[in-house]
Amino acid sequence: MPRPTSFGKDTGLQLRMTFTMFLLGLVYVVLIVALLGSGVNGITVALIAGGLAAFQLFGSDKLALRAMGAREVSPAEAPELHAMIDRLCVQADLPKPKVAVADTRMPNAFALGRSPKSATVCATTGIMELLSPAELEGVMAHELSHVANRDVLVMTLASFFATIAAYIVQFGFLFGGGHGDDDDNPSAMVLFLVSIGVYVLSFFLMQALSRYREFAADRGAALITGRPSALASALTRIAGGMQRIPDRDLRSTKELAAFYIFPPGAGKAIGGLFATHPPMEKRIAALGRLEQQLQGTA
């Protein structure tokens, strides 16, 4: 009995993600209109933010790796990890990314890089000790899915206008004040208010987008390895390990959090709307559904 594929479609997730991006675009259009309306100041801010975004895309990998205390490892230094990633790359039809290891007991993994060719995947020594080979394979496949989905690029671009709005909110009075002799510069005031609105709205939309992309990466990992339950088991184990081990200097690396397998400092206190990652139970439930599709019992 021939079957076309082992897994079903994820139309619901696709729709939610597209809708979120549509809303984000809508919010940004409002900001662009306000920027153009305010004249020179707004465009200056946009240029500065554009430069910073470009820097982030092209130059931040090394900085981020250093901030994490990670370093690239050669196949001779980490033969097992390299061999595992080699095989996953064949399965996912990806060029091989750089492989890095961070020497910390915190069990985690993340992916960096704007395109598959310039990507780096990193695992901590903690996660390599904690997980079984099959579980680690699931986690690395999740990171490779982030690479294949170009999540760094998508999220950087998606946050571009949010960043502009944030600058205007932070330095708004500076820009507005330099323009006229008095406070009643209407266009600068409007721009300031619009920016606050855009900043708040896009924040929630970005977090939602990030969560959807986590689901997509989990799904991608299941497709690559054919073992959704191994990733689910890895997630529970990491969650257990995360609570036992105190989060040392990881609060300083918030912007990296979106690309972790599991966000640092994620406690019960963080509400759903504010989280970059979906709650553990939902991710495990989604992986459970994939396993059911695979087993043909769904």
Place this chain on the structure above:
Amino acid sequence: MGLFDILTGKRKMKAPAESRLFAMATAAVTLEMTLELRSAGKAAIVFQPLATADFSSIVTDMEEVLRGTGDDAGTDVERTDDSFGYRWMVLSDADFEDLVVGVNVVSQALQDGGYGERILCAVFAFRDPQNQPVYWIYNYKRGAYYPFVPAGTNQRDSERELRLKAQIGHELPVEAELERWFPLWGIPI
């Protein structure tokens, strides 16, 4: 992957490319005649065994088919699981063409069952005059071969591999991107 797929994070496993597996059957003659590489009489196909009833039954059926043909052509089948959780179906046959046919039987059975994307690669083992192993690995997703010459633990003889690529010329579809010449350590054949 299209732009929309990137935006929505859609992942679809790449199905195997159009099969150029049989190119090896003719290239093996050149390998033996001009490069003095003779077949080790073994080939393997490597795939991820899924823990489902459907998949297991396909694999069992396929093994029976192979053993059945083995009686006429003399193909032996052995299965081993490696430390990465991949299954190796190792075929032994003195006749090289039968090896290629056998590998094709396995990959075809998996593809017909809808599990084509689970196949990692096929490996054909050769020996040089010094009896050192030289492997040609077939990447199903890319539909291309690449040489792999291990030289000690986790070391490979890249110079030799590049020379092999040049020597075989157009007789084999060789993977153009060198960064996709993924090594396979500890090949059991």
